Amino acid sequence: MRDIVVIGGGVLGAAVAWALSRRGLGERVLVLERSQPASGATSRAAALVTLLRDDPAMVELARETLRAIAVLEDEAEEVGRRQVGSLHVGAAGQGEALDALAARCSSLGIEVCRIGRDQVLARAGWLEPDAIEGGVFVPDDCYVEPYLLCTAYLRAASRRGVRLMTGVEARAIHHADGKVEGVELTDGSRIAARVVVNAAGPWANLLSADAGLPLPMAPVRSHYWITEPTSAVERGGPIVFLSEIRAYARPEVGALLFGIREQRPVAADPRGLPADLGGFVFDARDPEGWESLAEGAADLARYFPGVETLGMAHYISGPSNYTPDGKLIVGADPALDGLYVASGCNGSGITFSGGIGRLIAEMVCQEPTFVPATAFAPARLGMFDPFSPQFLAACAAARARKSAG
Incomplete structure (x- = not known):
C-alpha cells in the first residue's frame, strides 16, 4: 500500500523520496508531479552546493547533500558534479575580513585555505588584479546539473x-x-495516504494554506546571466563569491555564469504562478532583467572588466x-x-536537498533528527495571510539582505 505521498517532483521532493526509500519505505512512497521531474524551479537553478552558512545546522544540511551526491555517484548515477571549490574574494584592504571568514569556516568544521592575490588569480584569472586583496578557498564546494541531480534521486x-x-x-490535501487522509487531484479523484509531504516548490502555499497551514515564504525572483563564450574564463575554475558587491559567478561551458543581488527584489503571488514557468515574467517593467543588470554592472566591472564588452x-x-527570517521550512504541521x-x-534548494530529504525522512520515521529542526518549523509564524502584499514584500526584502550565493 502506498500511504506516503510526496507532492512535487523537483529536487526537494525527489530527495525526500530517495531518503525515505533508503529507510526501507520505498514500496510505500508515491511521488506526484504534474509535468516532468525538475521542470519547475529546479530547472532554473544555478545549482551551487556550498557549505558556508550562518547557522551550523544549515552547514550540516549542506554537508549531507555532499554525502548524498557521493552515494548517488557510487550507485553509478550521474549528477554533473564539478568539484571546483569556491573562492570568497576580498577587495583591497579586506585582509582582516578574509582572516575572520577563514576562522569562521574553521569553527564550523569547513576545510578552508586562506590565499593571497596571486593564488586567487591562478584559480580565477578573469578577475581584475588591482581589485583584489586575497581570498578564502573552500575545496569541498561544487556545482551540479540540477536536472541530473533531481532525476538521479528519483x-x-x-x-x-x-x-x-x-x-x-x-488540488488539495x-x-x-x-489527520491527513490523502490528496485530491484536479480531476476530482483522491489518493489515500496517511502521510503527505508538500514539496510543491513555489506553489506549496496553495496546498498548505488551504489545509490551515500558511507557510512563511513567498516566491521571489532569482536570476542570473550567462555571457557569450570567452577565453578569459577557465572551464575548471571555481565558484567565485564577491561579497562586497553581493555577486557570484562560475564557469559555464566556456562562458561566465553570474548573479548579482539586486537592491529591490521582486516577489510574486503564488496564486498567479503558471504551471509552465517558461514565459512567466516577474516584473513587466524589466522582463529580461536589464535594469537589474545595469544596477550592478559597474560594481561587477571593477572585478571583471570584460562584462562591459561581452x-x-x-x-x-x-x-x-524566500522566508522573512532566512530559515528553511522543513517539518511537520503541529495541527x-x-x-x-x-x-x-x-x-x-540544490545545496540543502540531501539534508532536507534526510530530515523529513527522520521525522516521518519518528527518528531523532541529525540537526535541530525547531527553527525550521512550518508553523512558526502562526496564522497569517501568506498572499498579502505586505508579506510578499517582506520575503522580497529577505532576498535583498542575503549575502551572495
Whole structure:
C-alpha cells in the first residue's frame, strides 16, 4: 500500500523520496508531479552546493547533500558534479575580513585555505588584479546539473520501490479529525495516504494554506546571466563569491555564469504562478532583467572588466521561496497529523536537498533528527495571510539582505 505521498517532483521532493526509500519505505512512497521531474524551479537553478552558512545546522544540511551526491555517484548515477571549490574574494584592504571568514569556516568544521592575490588569480584569472586583496578557498564546494541531480534521486529511489506519477496535479490535501487522509487531484479523484509531504516548490502555499497551514515564504525572483563564450574564463575554475558587491559567478561551458543581488527584489503571488514557468515574467517593467543588470554592472566591472564588452548569451529567471527570517521550512504541521513540508530554501534548494530529504525522512520515521529542526518549523509564524502584499514584500526584502550565493 502506498500511504506516503510526496507532492512535487523537483529536487526537494525527489530527495525526500530517495531518503525515505533508503529507510526501507520505498514500496510505500508515491511521488506526484504534474509535468516532468525538475521542470519547475529546479530547472532554473544555478545549482551551487556550498557549505558556508550562518547557522551550523544549515552547514550540516549542506554537508549531507555532499554525502548524498557521493552515494548517488557510487550507485553509478550521474549528477554533473564539478568539484571546483569556491573562492570568497576580498577587495583591497579586506585582509582582516578574509582572516575572520577563514576562522569562521574553521569553527564550523569547513576545510578552508586562506590565499593571497596571486593564488586567487591562478584559480580565477578573469578577475581584475588591482581589485583584489586575497581570498578564502573552500575545496569541498561544487556545482551540479540540477536536472541530473533531481532525476538521479528519483532513479535511485525507484530502484528501491518508489513510484513516480507524472501528469497528475494535486488540488488539495484531504484531511479529517486532525489527520491527513490523502490528496485530491484536479480531476476530482483522491489518493489515500496517511502521510503527505508538500514539496510543491513555489506553489506549496496553495496546498498548505488551504489545509490551515500558511507557510512563511513567498516566491521571489532569482536570476542570473550567462555571457557569450570567452577565453578569459577557465572551464575548471571555481565558484567565485564577491561579497562586497553581493555577486557570484562560475564557469559555464566556456562562458561566465553570474548573479548579482539586486537592491529591490521582486516577489510574486503564488496564486498567479503558471504551471509552465517558461514565459512567466516577474516584473513587466524589466522582463529580461536589464535594469537589474545595469544596477550592478559597474560594481561587477571593477572585478571583471570584460562584462562591459561581452555579450549576454542567456538570461535565466525563476522563483525561489524566500522566508522573512532566512530559515528553511522543513517539518511537520503541529495541527494536522501526517502533513510535512519541505520548502523555503531561500535560493539554496540544490545545496540543502540531501539534508532536507534526510530530515523529513527522520521525522516521518519518528527518528531523532541529525540537526535541530525547531527553527525550521512550518508553523512558526502562526496564522497569517501568506498572499498579502505586505508579506510578499517582506520575503522580497529577505532576498535583498542575503549575502551572495
